[in-house]
Amino acid sequence: xxxxxxxxxxxxxxxxxxxxxxxxxxxxxxxxxxxxxxxxxxxxxxxxxxxxxxxxxxxxxxxxxxxxxxxxxxxxxxxxxxxxxxxxxxxxxxxxxxxxxxxxxxxxxxxxxxxxxxxxxxxxxxxxxxxxxxxxxxxxxxxxxxxxxxxxxxxxxxxxxxxxxxxxxxxxxxxxxxxxxxxxxxxxxxxxxxxxxxxxxxxxxxxxxxxxxxxxxxxxxxxxxxxxxxxxxxxxxxxxxxxxxxxxxxxxxxxxxxxxxxxxxxxxxxxxxxxxxxxxxxxxxxxxxxxxxxxxxxxxxxxxxxxxxxxxxxxxxxxxxxxxxx
Numbered sequence: 001x002x003x004x005x006x007x008x009x010x011x012x013x014x015x016x017x018x019x020x021x022x023x024x025x026x027x028x029x030x031x032x033x034x035x036x037x038x039x040x041x042x043x044x045x046x047x048x049x050x051x052x053x054x055x056x057x058x059x060x061x062x063x064x065x066x067x068x069x070x071x072x073x074x075x076x077x078x079x080x081x082x083x084x085x086x087x088x089x090x091x092x093x094x095x096x097x098x099x100x101x102x103x104x105x106x107x108x109x110x111x112x113x114x115x116x117x118x119x120x121x122x123x124x125x126x127x128x129x130x131x132x133x134x135x136x137x138x139x140x141x142x143x144x145x146x147x148x149x150x151x152x153x154x155x156x157x158x159x160x161x162x163x164x165x166x167x168x169x170x171x172x173x174x175x176x177x178x179x180x181x182x183x184x185x186x187x188x189x190x191x192x193x194x195x196x197x198x199x200x201x202x203x204x205x206x207x208x209x210x211x212x213x214x215x216x217x218x219x220x221x222x223x224x225x226x227x228x229x230x231x232x233x234x235x236x237x238x239x240x241x242x243x244x245x246x247x248x249x250x251x252x253x254x255x256x257x258x259x260x261x262x263x264x265x266x267x268x269x270x271x272x273x274x275x276x277x278x279x280x281x282x283x284x285x286x287x288x289x290x291x292x293x294x295x296x297x298x299x300x301x302x303x304x305x306x307x308x309x310x311x312x313x314x315x316x317x318x319x320x321x322x323x324x325x326x
Contacts, residue, residue, distance in 0.1 A: 001060070005086075006044045008217040013056060014040050016048055024048060024057040031060075038062055042216040042228055043086040043173060067114045069175060069230075072237030072301055080239045084175045084216065084228060089117040089167060091227075093178035093187065096122040096152060099137050100179075105144060105248060105290045106236050107177060113244030118148045119167050123183035125154035146250055153187065161190055165224055172225035173218065184229050191221050241298050249291045252283060266292060 004018035016024045026048055032038050040046050040062050047061040065085040073081040090111035094104055099122060111118045120141060125134075141150060149167060153160045164187065168174045176184050218226040238244075246253050252274055256264065260271025266288060268275075277283045 002048050002050075002057075003063070004046060004048060005218075006040045006042055006046060009042050010216075014046075014059065016040075016046060016057065016059070018048075024050075026057040026059045029058050029060045032062070041068075041082050042084045042218065043175075045086065067116055069110065069114050069177070070239050071110060072239045074237065083230060086173065087114075087116055087175050087228070088172040088225075089119060089174040090114060091119045091121055091164075091167060091174050091176045093121045093123050093176060093182045093184050094141075095124045095182050096134060096137060097124060099141060101140055101144070102286075102290055103179070103236070104141065105287075106238070106294065108144065108148075108248040109238065109241050109244040109294060110236060111177070111244070112247035113241050115243075120145065120148055120150050121164060121187070122150070122152045123187060125152050125160075126156050144248075146247075155186075155190065165191055165221060168221050168224045168227050170223070170225055173228065174225065175228045175230055177230045180231075188219060188227060188229050191224075191227065192219060193222060237301070238294060238297050239301060241294070245291070245294055245298065249287075249294075252288065252291050255283070 002018050002021070002024075004016040004024065006014045007017045007023070008015035014026050014028075016026050018024060026040075026046075028039060040059055044065065045063040046059045047063065048057040049060050050057050067087065068085045069083045069087075069090065070080045071083065073079040092104065092107045092111060094100065104120070108118065108120075122138065122141065138150075138152060149163075151160055151163045151167075153164060168191075176188070178184050216228055216230060218228050221227055252266075255273050255277050256266065258273035259266070259269070260273075261269055264272055264274070266272055266274040274283065274288060278285055278288055
């Protein structure tokens with residue numbers, strides 16, 4: 001029995017690295033797939049065995065995870081989907097010229113739910129028009145952050161690239177998340193110093209790129225740790241995100257402590273400190289709307305989980321709802 005770490009996932013089988021030995025292409029033991037239907041993800045530490053006469057190693061056990069990046073499975077009503085495990089930092093990438101504040105709020109919630117450190121990178125600064133609009137975007141993003149690092153990256157600014165490299169020190173692993181086309185692969189190529197990740201040309205009309213990353217792989221950063229370029233995902237449904245919301249919306253959570261009612265929904269209740277803060281201009285109506293929407297989403301998924309648990313108790317097997325993958 002050997003212990004290693006999953007360093008690559010693609011459409012085939014996990015690649016597991018064992019220290020001082022090398023890489024093993026693996027498949028999961030039948031017991032894992034039939035039992036809890038658990039599968040190893042990028043970053044997982046696993047136990048593998050080498051059956052005689054078998055062309056692949058077998059993952060027999062997934063060791064306990066330090067943390068994980070989890071979203072609601074887009075094909076299910078009430079199941080989690082783990083995308084990565086055992087990392088030190090989540091780096092969120094968004095393009096400076098087209099920063100989506102509402103999506104960034106959601107990404108911050110999911111990132112903080114992992115318990116890892118969080119950083120935000122605004123990419124393609126060299127393609128954004130200089131002036132008040134870019135400054136307003138940076139200011140708006142700064143308004144969402146508390147202890148998180150923020151780096152505005154330009155291919156012409158080597159110092160900005162070094163600031164990103166400092167986010168992945170030796171011994172650490174960072175996962176890089178963001179919608180397709182935000183420049184994650186280009187950023188990794190700049191960090192590594194060679195074209196290790198395939199990129200698509202940016203269209204001149206709108207500055208957008210096409211999604212190119214289809215696998216998850218731990219990539220060594222020279223003089224630093226490892227970074228994982230996560231394929232762009234459209235669906236970022238929340239799963240058990242109470243702690244993430246509390247951290248990402250710490251400003252509203254702090255104000256809400258002064259509400260008259262403990263279960264205040266911050267709508268039209270008397271004595272709502274959050275609505276008072278909105279009236280004074282301390283909290284924007286759109287930010288409060290996002291907060292309330294994400295809170296409601298978390299409550300809804302919790303209700304579905306409880307319903308699914310009741311169905312399992314009555315029938316002895318889960319009720320599965322499927323829809324088109326995102």
